[in-house]
Amino acid sequence: MSDGGDRRPRVAVFRPDDERIESAVELLRSLGAEPTADPMLEVEPTGAVPDDAPLVVLTSKTGVELAAEAGWEPGNADLAVIGPATAAAARDAGWTVDIVPEEYTSAGLVAALEPRVAGECVVVARSDHGSDVLLDGLREAGADVSETVLYRLSRPAGAGDSAELMAIDELDAVTFTSSLTVENFLAAAADRGVSDEARAGLADAVVGAIGPPTAETAADRGVDVDVVPDEASFEALATAVVDAFDDESADGPDADRR
Structure with missing residues (x-):
């Protein structure tokens, strides 16, 4: 340089x-x-939407927008998001955001959610390249975790x-x-x-x-x-x-x- x-x-x-x-x-x-x-x-939507669960976790603005475009609504589920941009997109969709971690990472989400997820069904909705840190951390906290792939990411x-x-x-x-x-x-x-x-x-x-x-x-x-x-x-x-x-x-x- x-x-x-x-x-x-x-x-x-x-x-x-x-x-x-x-x-x-x-x-x-x-x-x-x-x-x-x-x-x-490059974002390739799968057309999937989060399954029903008491707690749904969304890890990107893109995921929120794709779920909303597909007509998904949180209903009675609590909604956790990874950070402010994702929270803003969720609120723009008319959804209530219940949890935003202090640290905007998968580890931050685990830290925010682990006190409340023991024995609870949790759906993590995200891309096909999501970190194992989130799923493993929630499972270690006692949650019954499933994953919904909302979109795939590829190199253009x-x-x-x-x-x-x-x-x-x-x-x-x-x-x-x-x-x-x-x-x-x-x-x-x-x-x-x-x-x-x-x-x-x-x-x-x-x-x-x-x-x-x-x-x-x-x-x-x-x-x-x-x-x-x-x-x-x-x-x-x-x-x-x-x-x-x-x-x-x-x-x-x-x-x-x-």
């Missing part, structure tokens, strides 16, 4: 190709960054431009928003024959992960993470990444971010 100076950081964003990537690009621009949009996730056919840019030092930072974005970025780099070069570029860039599970996935695959925000939201991630780039630029090209 070249000297930052007053240059706008070039930041890759991997959100799905819908309003989420549009809002992410707009946010990064407002923070003084030059975003590179490279959607690494055209994904990977950011990997080629990273391979030639044309990116300053990346914003990984899930474990799957890490995996898909590395897979795209491999498919395009730039795996080693892209990894070298990542080592010289500001690498942001939205939360500890995503950071752990990156570390497991040999990618050092520089930034994990306190709040698991894209706004917090983008702000932290841009701030880290600015700090590194102010300290000079030889500064050790890690």
Whole structure:
């Protein structure tokens, strides 16, 4: 990565190709960054809706929107969601949100729910790439857990431009928003024959992960993470990444971010 100076950081964003990537690009621009949009996730609805249960857990805004579009209603079920964005989508659908954890992760949901789920039927409705942490944690707390897959996540056919840019030092930072974005970025780099070069570029860039599970996935695959925000939201991630780039630029090209 070249000297930052007053240059706008070039930041890759991997959100799905819908309003989420549009809002992410707009946010990064407002923070003084030059975003590179490279959607690494494609949403394929299954048409399923959550089964009836006293407690239903939804782990994404996308899941809420798909369940609502399919005509699902919580009815008498209590509704737990993973964070504020998911809660806002649920309230927009006219639903009452009963539980939002303090930590917006699967582990945070387990911590919020474990005091009340012993002996209770719980439905977790989410993508096909959900973390085992949530299901295992609820089962260990004594819940009878079932899972409904609302949508599948795949890598779009055209994904990977950011990997080629990273391979030639044309990116300053990346914003990984899930474990799957890490995996898909590395897979795209491999498919395009730039795996080693892209990894070298990542080592010289500001690498942001939205939360500890995503950071752990990156570390497991040999990618050092520089930034994990306190709040698991894209706004917090983008702000932290841009701030880290600015700090590194102010300290000079030889500064050790890690």
